[in-house]
Amino acid sequence: MSEPQDTSGTPGTTGRGSASDAAGSQHRDQELERDQARRGLPPREPHRDQGRRAGRARPGAVSESVAYSLPGRGTGALTPTLIAKLGAEAFGAFVLVLSGLGVALYAGFTGLGGGPLAVALGFGLGYLAAAIAVGHVSGAHFNPAVTLGAAIAQRISWRDLVPYWIAQLVGSAFAAAILFVAIATFPALEGAERTFFATVANGFGEHSPIAAVSGAAGEGFGLWGALLIECVVAAVFVGVALGSTDRRSNRALAPFSIGFALAVMLLVSIPVTNGSVNPARSTAAAIFSEGWAFGQLWVFWVAPLVGAAIAAVVYRAFAPEPSEEGLQPQDDDDDDEVVVVEETVTSTETTDDGPGRAGRPEPRD
Structure with a gap:
């Protein structure tokens, strides 16, 4: 075999x-x-x-x-660094204050600006433009009160609070400085630049805007009236900002709703305090105004911050959402796609x- x-x-x-x-x-x-x-x-x-x-x-x-x-x-989208966020906040605050105070200066001095409505629209449209430009970077706060509300609502980290405030103050002060230097070149205002700039500073009592037209010089809205109005309008403004940037809302409309809310709240508060809502705006104006503006500045920090805190606490109690970085958070659709x-x-x-x-x-x- x-x-x-x-x-x-x-x-x-x-x-x-x-x-x-x-x-x-x-x-x-x-x-x-x-x-x-x-x-x-x-x-x-x-x-x-x-x-x-x-x-x-x-x-x-x-x-x-x-x-x-x-x-x-x-995936793959770069998260803005803190430096980028601070730069965006400084830029946004600069645009906001330059627009609002720039209109207010001439509205109060010559009437060319169109009065309180033009001032309110100047601030509101300035916010709208800046928010669309850099809101995706920093969240478009441009206001220490908004930043405090965002921190309480867990939209940003508490460690970013003070850096944001500093950036907002720097941007606002730089805008006010440009306006002050510009008016200093006007011969008719020589020696009275600070008095002129004080017309856009925030105040109460004899420095309340309504005192000049009330028929009784020195009798404007008092301290408690200023505190109440500034606290309430700041609470409403921050509440609109938080609600508009909620992940459950149409965030494409957020810059518009926040900008228009700012304009309306300023129309309410301009006759009382010259319309602050924003401590950085008040500080920038006080730097180049007469001494009384610094003496009353504390009101325009305390009232807006208290109003912002109230709005954020109420928002968290009745409309909570998962915490997320930024006032205007990015879309969180980061799941991988599977192709078969x-x-x-x-x-x-x-x-x-x-x-x-x-x-x-x-x-x-």
């Missing part, structure tokens, strides 16, 4: 399809890789149907699913695995 011969690699034996199957599989892999490259998908790992034996193709069509994990839409690609392999080979295999009829008696 002759010894059995190893015929696994010879034509006409069971393994005759191994070489052609391997070549076909390699060709399919190359085609799939080229298709993946055209789609911009990452290269896939070689994948084969687990039910197929090595070197043999299952008869008929076999579908193989390969899953690719792609970065979500939020199906590869269909068609084989005409039969196997010797016996009855019951797919594609090979089972013999009958």
